[in-house]
Amino acid sequence: MAISAATKAATDALAVNRAPTSVNAQEVHRWLQSFTWDFDKNRTKYPTKYKMANDTKEQFKLIAKEYARMESVKDERQFGSLQDVLTRVDAANKVHPKWNETMKVISNFLEVGEYNAIAATGMLWDSASAPEQKNGYLAQTLDEIRHTNQCGYVNYYFTKHGQDAAGHNDARRTRTIGPLWKGMKRVFSDGFISGDAVECSINLQLVGEACFTNPLIVAVTEWAAANGDEITPTVFLSIETDELRHMANGYQTIVSIANDEAASKYLNTDLNNAFWTQQKYFTPVLGMMFEYGSHFKVEPWVKTWNRWVYEDWGGIWIGRLGKYGVESPRSLRDAKVDAYWAHHDLFLLAYALWPTGFFRLTLPTAEEADWFEENYPGWHEHYGKIYEEWRARGCEDPNSGFIPLMWFIENNHPIYIDRVSQVPFCPSLCKGASTLRVHEYNGKKNTFSDDWGERMWLAEPERYECQNMFEQYAGRELSEVIAELQGVRSDGKTLIAQPHTNKDGKMWTLDDIKALDCVFSDPVDAL
Amino acid sequence: MSNNANSYGAGIMAKTGKEFADEYFAEENQVVHESHEVVLVLKKSDEINIIVEEILLGDRKDENPTLVVEDRAGYWWLKATGKIEIDCEDAAEVLGKDYNVYDLLVDVSSTIGRAFTLGETFTITSELMGLDRKLEDLEA
Numbered sequence: 001m002a003i004s005a006a007t008k009a010a011t012d013a014l015a016v017n018r019a020p021t022s023v024n025a026q027e028v029h030r031w032l033q034s035f036t037w038d039f040d041k042n043r044t045k046y047p048t049k050y051k052m053a054n055d056t057k058e059q060f061k062l063i064a065k066e067y068a069r070m071e072s073v074k075d076e077r078q079f080g081s082l083q084d085v086l087t088r089v090d091a092a093n094k095v096h097p098k099w100n101e102t103m104k105v106i107s108n109f110l111e112v113g114e115y116n117a118i119a120a121t122g123m124l125w126d127s128a129s130a131p132e133q134k135n136g137y138l139a140q141t142l143d144e145i146r147h148t149n150q151c152g153y154v155n156y157y158f159t160k161h162g163q164d165a166a167g168h169n170d171a172r173r174t175r176t177i178g179p180l181w182k183g184m185k186r187v188f189s190d191g192f193i194s195g196d197a198v199e200c201s202i203n204l205q206l207v208g209e210a211c212f213t214n215p216l217i218v219a220v221t222e223w224a225a226a227n228g229d230e231i232t233p234t235v236f237l238s239i240e241t242d243e244l245r246h247m248a249n250g251y252q253t254i255v256s257i258a259n260d261e262a263a264s265k266y267l268n269t270d271l272n273n274a275f276w277t278q279q280k281y282f283t284p285v286l287g288m289m290f291e292y293g294s295h296f297k298v299e300p301w302v303k304t305w306n307r308w309v310y311e312d313w314g315g316i317w318i319g320r321l322g323k324y325g326v327e328s329p330r331s332l333r334d335a336k337v338d339a340y341w342a343h344h345d346l347f348l349l350a351y352a353l354w355p356t357g358f359f360r361l362t363l364p365t366a367e368e369a370d371w372f373e374e375n376y377p378g379w380h381e382h383y384g385k386i387y388e389e390w391r392a393r394g395c396e397d398p399n400s401g402f403i404p405l406m407w408f409i410e411n412n413h414p415i416y417i418d419r420v421s422q423v424p425f426c427p428s429l430c431k432g433a434s435t436l437r438v439h440e441y442n443g444k445k446n447t448f449s450d451d452w453g454e455r456m457w458l459a460e461p462e463r464y465e466c467q468n469m470f471e472q473y474a475g476r477e478l479s480e481v482i483a484e485l486q487g488v489r490s491d492g493k494t495l496i497a498q499p500h501t502n503k504d505g506k507m508w509t510l511d512d513i514k515a516l517d518c519v520f521s522d523p524v525d526a527l
Numbered sequence: 528m529s530n531n532a533n534s535y536g537a538g539i540m541a542k543t544g545k546e547f548a549d550e551y552f553a554e555e556n557q558v559v560h561e562s563h564e565v566v567l568v569l570k571k572s573d574e575i576n577i578i579v580e581e582i583l584l585g586d587r588k589d590e591n592p593t594l595v596v597e598d599r600a601g602y603w604w605l606k607a608t609g610k611i612e613i614d615c616e617d618a619a620e621v622l623g624k625d626y627n628v629y630d631l632l633v634d635v636s637s638t639i640g641r642a643f644t645l646g647e648t649f650t651i652t653s654e655l656m657g658l659d660r661k662l663e664d665l666e667a
Contacts, residue, residue, distance in 0.1 A: 025629060026646055026665040033664060057662040059643035066629040073633050077572070210639075218568055218602065218637050225600035233601030237570040240636040247638060255657040303540055306551060312639045315562030320655060328558040336557065340548070377545050 029061040039129040046123045048197040049262050054129045056256040058136035059248040067139055071146060071242075078150070078238045082157060082231065091230045092162030097360075097501040099227035102293030103158060104167040104359040106220065107232075108175060111151035113188035113208070114239075117144040120192040120204045124253070127197035133256060136249045143242040150235050157231055166489045166496045167358045173486045174496060178356035179349065179469055180285065182422035186466075187281045191274070194463070198253060203274040205250025211275075211313040212282045213243050219290075219304050226296040251317070258324055268327045271318075275329040276452040279309070280421040283335065284432065287343025288350065291372075292364065300375040305339040331452045334433035342432030344376065344383050349415055349424045351390075352404040355482060355513055356469070357497035363387050363396070382431060396500040398512040403499075405518065414523040417468035419446040420453030438527055445524040473520035479513040481520070533564060533595040533606040563653040565640030567605040574622055575634045578613065579603050581621050602636055610640075610652040 003011070017034040039054070086092075095103075118141055125137040159169040167174070175181050191203040217240045221233035257263045287301035298304075310332075318326055329335070347361075354361050364372060364387060372379040390407060394400025408415060413428045416436060427436040427449075434449035441461050448454040457464050473481050482488065487496050493509045532538065539550045550556065569575045583605070584596055593608040605611060619626040628644045635642075635649070642651040646665055656662050 025627070026644070030664045030667070057657060059641070059656065059662060060632065061644055061664075070629050070633050073630075077633075214568075214637055214639070221601045222599050237568075237601050237636050240568065241570060241632065241634060244635055244638040244642055248642060251641065252657060258658060300547075302551065303547070307535075307540065310556075310559070311562065312564075312566055314559030316564060316566065316639045316653065319559045319561035320563075320653065322561055324655075324658060332559065333557045336551065340551070374544060375547075377548065 025063050025066040026061050028063050028065075032063065033132070039131060039134065042129050044127045044197075046127045046197045048127055048199075049266060050196075050198045050257040051260040051262065052128050052130070052133070052198070052253070052256040053259065056128070056130035056133040056252050058132040058252065060136075060245055062135060062139050062245075067142070071142075074238050074241060075146075078234055081234045086230055086234065087161060090161075092158055095158075095162065095229040095231075096227040096295045097163065097503075098293055098295050098362055099224065099229055100158065100163055101167070101359040101361070101501060102289050103154065103224075103229065103232060104171060105180070105293075106216075106289055107151045107154040107158075108168075108171040109180075109184045109188070110216065111148055111155075112184060113192070114144050114147035114151055116189045116192045117204060118148065120144075120200050121249075123193065123197055124201055124249075128256070130256065133249075133252055136245065136252065140242075140246050140249055143246070147239050147242070150239055154231065154235050164360070164501075167360075170486065170496075171358050174358040177358070177469075177482065177485045177487055178497075179353055179417070179422075179424045180357075182417075182466060182468065183281045183285070186420070186422050187278055190463075191277050196270075198257060199270050199274065201250055201253040202270050203277060205246055205253060206271070206317070207274045207278045209243050210247040210250055210317055211309055212278055212286075213240065214308040214312070215286055215304050216282065217243065219298075219308065220286075222298050223290050223294055226298050227294050254321065254326075264325055267325070271326065272329045272331055272452070273456055276331040276335070276450075277421070277456075279331075279335045279338065280418075280423060280450070280453065283309075283338045284342035284346040284423065287339070288347045291343060292347045292361070295368075297368075297371055301343055302340045302376075309339070310336070334450060334452070337433040340376065340432075341430070342434070344372075344379065345425065345430040345432045345434070346423070348383060348386065348429065349426060351499070352408055352415075353424075354499045355403060355478060355495060355497050355508070356487070358487065359496070360498040360501045362501050363391055363499075396502070396505060398506055398508045401516060403513075403516060403518070406516070414526070416447040416449070416523055417470060418449040418453055419468070420448065420457050420464050422466060422468060423449070425449045438524070445527060447524055447527075470520060470522040470524075474522045476520050477514070478516070478518040478520065479510045482513065483510055531593065531595045533593055533608065535595070535597045535599070535604060535606075564606055564608050565611055565651045565653055566638070567611050567635070567640075567642075567651050568637035569603040569605065570634040570636045571601060571603065572634045574618070574626065574630070575603065577622060578618050578631075579605075582613070582617055583611075586617070608653075610650060610654075613649045615647040615649065 121137050121140040121144060125134050128134050128137060155168045159165040192200055217236045221236050224232035290301050351361050369384050390404045393402045395402055395404055413426050415424055415426045417424050425434040437448045437454055439446050489496055494507045498507055579596055591607055595606050597604045613631060615626055615628045615631050628647050628649050631649050638651050640651045640653055641656040643656055643662055645663055654660055
């Protein structure tokens with residue numbers, strides 16, 4: 001019987017390229033390369049302005065069998081620890097209550113990033129033409145599925161075994177109320193999957209993963225351990241064991257375009273935009289989570305940022321690429337100001353808007369205030385005094401009838417949302433690199449907080465049309481919005497969000513919020 | 528804790544308060560500076576603890592005097608100038624069991640620098656692999 005052309009081609013190839021007789025994985029990898037699949041003329045649904053080279057390598061020489069074995073060992077160790085020793089020693093109940101709240105946000109939001117990275121790396125698999133590069137992206141797609149499940153599992157584990165389940169268990173339906181959600185979607189979703197494929201790789205792999213996963217997934221484990229949380233290090237350090245391959249994928253994306261003329265035209269702008277996009281959210285949010293969401297401090301956030309972002313990512317990744325024309329991001333100066341101050345600015349606003357959260361926040365104690373002043377000279381004069389005033393007005397107690405948002409209104413400190421990053425800012429109070437600027441477009445006023453986002457918007461205004469929370473809820477009463485978006489505990493009236501973690505403190509209810517008669521308005525109307 | 532320039536708390540990290548802020552905001556520190564260091568994060572496990580103690584800080588310590596290893600709760604933080612290499616054939620001998628480079632990757636949590644495998648060796652280097660030097664495949 002005649003054999004098909006495909007079968008004959010495969011038979012001929014095997015005759016020339018004998019299958020390895022051993023099971024050494026790297027021999028198998030070398031053998032697979034000898035097939036030289038040609039994707040050079042591959043059509044993609046996700047084009048890029050760059051030409052990706054056809055001979056780009058994957059640095060770890062992965063084959064499916066070793067990949068599956070590695071990942072199953074990782075899962076076995078992780079779930080083994082969680083289900084055996086950590087459950088037996090009641091680890092989830094030994095976590096400091098403030099940190100328990102922090103993990104409601106970190107694990108849930110990281111889950112969204114991992115979920116979007118599945119699509120991002122699937123897109124990159126389709127865009128690349130080098131077989132090894134495709135192999136690296138494909139393994140990453142599988143990794144991201146694993147990570148999505150792992151992040152979901154952290155919240156599930158805290159719900160099942162830990163304290164104050166509300167927020168861990170139902171974040172998916174309540175997380176969209178407050179001001180942190182849409183900024184997270186900008187970095188973790190839009191930044192990873194919208195636009196030019198290589199730009200998405202720069203956002204996801206070269207900046208998001210090579211730079212910010214180190215504080216977000218590695219350094220966070222030190223803060224967790226210091227605050228009694230042994231669950232997060234077990235899971236997050238396992239997640240990070242895949243991230244090194246993702247960082248390598250991002251680097252190889254740059255290698256694949258290094259000799260393309262388009263790189264000299266676009267790469268530095270794309271890198272600067274990606275760096276600013278990612279830092280604009282991660283810098284204040286991570287700093288706030290670490291410093292204000294912990295009782296025991298590891299080190300000032302600005303030092304963590306200086307080590308992982310400036311010295312290591314900046315010097316070892318970006319600095320080394322200087323001779324290939326890659327420049328220091330032009331927005332670095334402003335990013336450094338943000339790393340020092342922006343998380344303090346953000347906590348001020350997050351605490352003022354606490355009823356819109358899905359977690360409990362706590363004002364710094366006197367001991368913590370001393371720590372802040374020691375590490376950020378000038379902190380007390382600018383921020384500490386405000387917290388003292390809020391505390392004196394009874395902001396933690398529902399009988400006070402006071403939420404700090406009222407203080408902003410009374411003192412004429414309007415809060416705006418940056419159109420590009422969706423990060424809130426208060427120009428009259430912030431010490432980070434934010435100043436108010438306004439553009440009108442299609443009859444709508446848009447507010448911005450910095451040069452870099454403003455420039456991105458001016459180039460593509462149609463890309464940043466997401467409604468911010470003030471536009472979305474304008475004219476609506478606060479308790480009504482919270483009830484509609486399921487921001488209550490299982491009794492149907494007590495808020496998930498609270499302005500304290502004191503187990504003896506009184507909890508705020510929908511009725512307490514309703515009594516404030518707080519109606520959303522869009523501050524741009526007054527401009 | 529080491530006094531090596533590569534240690535976790537070296538340089539500006541040893542400063543606090545205003546002294547830290549002055550250096551952090553100094554004009555010369557508003558752009559990135561090229562660095563020839565590499566950083567490796569190893570998740571603690573039975574195997575990794577032995578590799579760190581018996582090989583990197585044991586038999587092979589003299590080969591890389593710039594290497595610093597610090598205990599950061601759930602992980603070991605390593606920094607060195609130039610490169611860090613781990614030979615998994617050495618590791619298998621010390622561990623007394625089969626242990627290949629993919630077994631090592633189970634516990635390698637983060638890399639800053641260019642990391643790659645070749646045969647049973649894991650390397651992280653400050654070299655720009657694929658640009659300055661080609662990535663090699665295992666020889667036939």
